[in-house]
Amino acid sequence: MSELVAFLGLMDSGKSALALQMNHSLGGEGVLLTSGSRDGEGLISSRVGLRAPAFEVSADLDLYDLLAAITDGKRPQYVIADEVQFYTEKQVNHLADAVDGLDLSVYAFGLRTDFRGELFPGSKRLLELADRVENLPVKTLCWCGREATHTARVRDGVMIHTGDLVEVGDMDSYQNLCRRHHRAGLA
Template identity: 70%
Template sequence: MSYELVAYLGVMDAGKSTLALQFHHSLGGEGILYTCMDRGGSGVISSRLGLAHEAREVTPDIDLYDELAELKPPYVVVDEVQFLTAPKQVNHLADAVDGLGLDVYAFGLRTDFLGRLFPASQRLLELADRVEELPVRVNCWCGARGTHNARVRDGVMVFSGDVVEVGDMDTYTVLCRRHHRAGLA
């Protein structure tokens, strides 16, 4: 049997967390769920639709391979994969596929608000057996396909600041490439 590391990367509001929870449910609910800095708090995968499930919180010091070797789950679902310590923890996921015979399904954002790949997302793209497009299309305000996440403060796009700002007062929106590059939120 062939096992895979599958990446589901996209923009905000494309249903990543909902799809992660759906995968877990449809695969029998016996696998391990991981998350990192979910909007719902530590140790939970939550979707904007109101779905939520307990998960293991990934911290920078966790060796995912060692933990999975000990737990021996039938599969692994990782949400908010963009926040993993890269390349180390993403390498652990690939090693779990190859060395432990596990299917790993990883869900997250492809790029940050500046339009740059998150380091963990980049490593996942480099190692994934498959990269799948998320089924939910998110549109820019102009109607074109949304391809970029934008940080907005007081109605104006923000082009500086930490990539992860916990508790910030900014909002986020999805834009097409053209409007993201032009700074037109």
């Protein structure tokens, strides 16, 4: 039975590694999707060195049409969607439509919240539509030792709360914090 499953967490919680492991353990016969990967377009990669080619999801890509075209020939067994926080709400709707209309299971991986502690639009829509939400097995810790629940953007040692949702470059760094320290601005 096909389903839409969400795997949302923080940076360094093993999302992409789990996506690639799932692809391997399911037989490697699925469709892989990604958006804005840290190692370049069309590539799912993890910090532990795993990587696999994937369809790059640009903001204007109709995912349902893509998946319907792929299933028209050889039917994939499943879909792995990585970096789903960068998908549009409409694209997350397309993933749900693929479950319901094409009978494909979709496993979606991404960040739950941005550096401000707010849900990414793609993650929000995924939480609204998912058949299941799974906890990631790797927990990250705040500097105080508590489980981290938020990712902060830090510049010159100070936590910042403004700026573009996605910034490319090395002028900022990110740190995982517990709720208490994220809300207090103590990175």
